[in-house]
Amino acid sequence: MLRLEGVSKTFFPGTLGEVRALRSVDLELATGSWTIVIGTNGSGKSTLQSAVSGAFPVDHGRIWIDDIELTKRPEHARARWIGRVFQDPFAGSAPSLTVAENLALAERRGQRRGLRQLIRSSSRARWRDALAEIGLGLESRLDDPIGLLSGGQRQAITLVMASLTRPRLLLLDEHTAALDPRSAELVIALTRRIIERDGLTALMVTHSMSQAASLGDRLIAMHRGRPWLDVQGDAKQIWRAERLHELFSEMRREDRFDDATVGIVVPAYR
């Protein structure tokens, strides 16, 4: 279970470009739930993920996973419980290391790194199975540098890496946004399979309304640093893609109205 209590984050405080990215967010994600987060640019959806992963310290509030408080822990220490897939398909793996080495590093997530050899032959069969499941024929490329693979292939492997140790929380940050439609489809299918198979608690940010409508069991629309819409179960079913588009237009109209009133457009968020 992930729990946020009164989490706030302001970027560039006290300047003209001040952005209140998160405004006292309270949120609780049940264990085994799959939450989709949508929102306009600058709504705070990515900041929400970064606050949880520890990419920066929050200004106020506290964050827990189950009974472990994360708030003061550095990013790398939180990785013990959190698996992540980034928007950039090249960001989740080390290009000069082989596929097997990347997987082995992920398998030791959150554990001490000692002087034992990283690759043990006993693991290879397991990795081969995990890669065969993706269906891209990557099981024969265990010893290739991962940098030689395509973005879609790498993102699929990153997803396997992020879920290999069955983390208590899986963070997916627009992880198909930079992929071609075919690869995106494949990665989404794999995401669904992994989350459902392992019963992972997942928080997925997306820009795709069709993904938001069809995936997950809870939907949160972020607006101006707060959850604006938060529906789950049957209530989520009625939020089809068209209706989500309408919601977006509404949120954008409000943003424009605000900008015109205040007279400031924050370049970094437009």
Next chain:
Amino acid sequence: MTVLLSTIALGLVLALVGYGVYLSFRVLQFPDLTVDGSFTLGAATAAALMLAGWDPFTATAIAALAGALAGLATALMATRLGIEGILAGILSMTALYSINLRVMGRSNLGLVGVSTIFSPADALVRRLAGGAEVMLWGQAVPSDVVAQAVTALAAVLVVAAILWWFLRTELGSALRAGGDNPRMIRALGVSHEWLVTLGLMLGNALVAAGGAAFAQLNAFADASMGIGIVVIGLASVIIGRALVGQAAALPILLASVLVGSVLFRMLVAIAIRTGLEPNDLRMITAVVVLIVLVVPGLFTRLTGSKLLSPRAKGGPRAAA
């Protein structure tokens, strides 16, 4: 033959610097300029200790340890105080100039007649050859030159083997991944700051060991001997990589540093033979590195074919 063998010995000794630079610049992707200072620090420490009667092997080990401390200083500035890596290195390098003078007590120390890490091999060669000269391919070569080449080769092979083992351990692999992609290694639960610290300590320890060996090879240590050494180390790495390509496997990359270093010394020796002076060494170094950096790209542009293997996508720091 004597010239060739001493060139090889020098190349092998400087391959230690190549490995240090390989760790910081290539593996960690940290432009570490501490190297200029830690090379001299290694030479100064070993020379001072040996003149004080220490055993040359212990003195060289302590010199490597001193190098590791220099790396630690740079790493702490870069990771804890948030100083830009290149500036942290420059600060260490500058401070080390004074420290090296303190260590030596003056600006240079002579080691003529002092027992060095090459002495045991020299004694062995003399015993085997039955005199101070060895006949190699019909030419008489002084035993100490043979001993230097043999000892340096053994030392470099041991270092390369240790690196090959280490870089495939859990920790060593994390170091490689951390250099490739800091964001990824943090997301996998390893502190990138710790990896930078470890890498710079190991790298500078190797450079200092190279400095210590260099001082013993040339029988002197000098406060300014480290100037430009980072480029010499880079030359080994870059020439080596130009030979084997970007995507070569780890053992081949490690071997390439050794070959690159020896090859580079040969190029320098040839340049000096054609009439350039030893004083032109730094310029020759810079020009050779420049040529090796530029030629592969130029080749690709002119012919449309790739001289090197394809570069890994999403390369250095793409995700940082």
